[in-house]
Amino acid sequence: MKRRTFFKLGAIAGALSVIKPLSASNLLEASTEGIADGPIILSTWNHGLAANSAAWEILEKGGKAIDAVERGVRVTEADLTNRSVGIGGRPDRDGHVTLDACIMDEQSRCGSVAFLEGIAHPISVARAVMDKTQHVMLVGSGAKKFALEMGFKTAKTPLPEVKKDYEQWRKENKNLFVKPEINHENHDTIGMIAMDANGDFSGACTTSGWAYKMHGRVGDSPIIGAGLFVDNEVGAATATGMGEAIIRIAGSHTVVELMRQGYTPTEACKEAVRRIISKHKDLTNLQCCFLAIDKKGNYGSYSVYSGFNYALKTKTEDKMVDSAFDRNW
Numbered sequence: 001m002k003r004r005t006f007f008k009l010g011a012i013a014g015a016l017s018v019i020k021p022l023s024a025s026n027l028l029e030a031s032t033e034g035i036a037d038g039p040i041i042l043s044t045w046n047h048g049l050a051a052n053s054a055a056w057e058i059l060e061k062g063g064k065a066i067d068a069v070e071r072g073v074r075v076t077e078a079d080l081t082n083r084s085v086g087i088g089g090r091p092d093r094d095g096h097v098t099l100d101a102c103i104m105d106e107q108s109r110c111g112s113v114a115f116l117e118g119i120a121h122p123i124s125v126a127r128a129v130m131d132k133t134q135h136v137m138l139v140g141s142g143a144k145k146f147a148l149e150m151g152f153k154t155a156k157t158p159l160p161e162v163k164k165d166y167e168q169w170r171k172e173n174k175n176l177f178v179k180p181e182i183n184h185e186n187h188d189t190i191g192m193i194a195m196d197a198n199g200d201f202s203g204a205c206t207t208s209g210w211a212y213k214m215h216g217r218v219g220d221s222p223i224i225g226a227g228l229f230v231d232n233e234v235g236a237a238t239a240t241g242m243g244e245a246i247i248r249i250a251g252s253h254t255v256v257e258l259m260r261q262g263y264t265p266t267e268a269c270k271e272a273v274r275r276i277i278s279k280h281k282d283l284t285n286l287q288c289c290f291l292a293i294d295k296k297g298n299y300g301s302y303s304v305y306s307g308f309n310y311a312l313k314t315k316t317e318d319k320m321v322d323s324a325f326d327r328n329w
């Protein structure tokens, strides 16, 4: 390399090294982020309130975050009126309800299942993958076989009322390659992250994914680093929204790594959203949302579009919080 070019590159590198992380604070209303004193749980969407309550029963007794997040999201999985989590979920284009879930603890142990059919609590199967096997991820018939061997109960899916909607959808959608919609009305995966009284983090994420997706499609939710990531030195993050876009930027891992570099949770989520926006020319219906907590108990979120909210539970708060966002629908 010529000496002059070398110095030029050196000057650019020097300038880059003093660039500060993006500041989102001027764009935020105070209510969209905060700091917790003691244990904290964040969960995506309105169903997060009930899930947080169940999880809190464990944290308030000094229990572990890993047990709290599993208990919490099981509440959402058990809600048969929920159309995008658990066995009440909508099927894929071929009429199969396929479930994705993952879980991760403070020791970076993790477990995941994807494309799993007919089992009521995929999050607990993911936990069993983590606790009982040498593996991280089991999919499809292998995941089902493992679930049955572990004694998990089977469930018949889709539910009759869901099947009726599906049959109607099939009548109206002869072209099976039509892009399924994911917008503010039809998605509500639960991603839950928590810090316990010991300051340890865990997270869980579970979904039936996009309604009427292609058979075999797996989203971000069961992928460690995309739908969920925990690093006990730094904090935790989870995601909801269009899984393909979240996978492309390794979303939740990106958020945690940005917090490691000094970004606040909101700034980190905002930067992940910025990357998604910059990498997609067509943002139609491309909602993606991130939630994060750092080691000091700071929490925050950011989404591409308005409309994303999350449930917050601490010693003093139990409420829904509107996320900061980049643009209005």
Ligand code: SD4
Residues within 6 Å of the ligand: 084, 186, 187, 188, 189, 207, 208, 209, 210, 218, 219, 220, 221, 239, 240, 241, 242, 243, 244
């Ligand atoms: C997926 N991320 O399968 C999930 C969908 C979702 O709220 O989050 N819906 O892509």
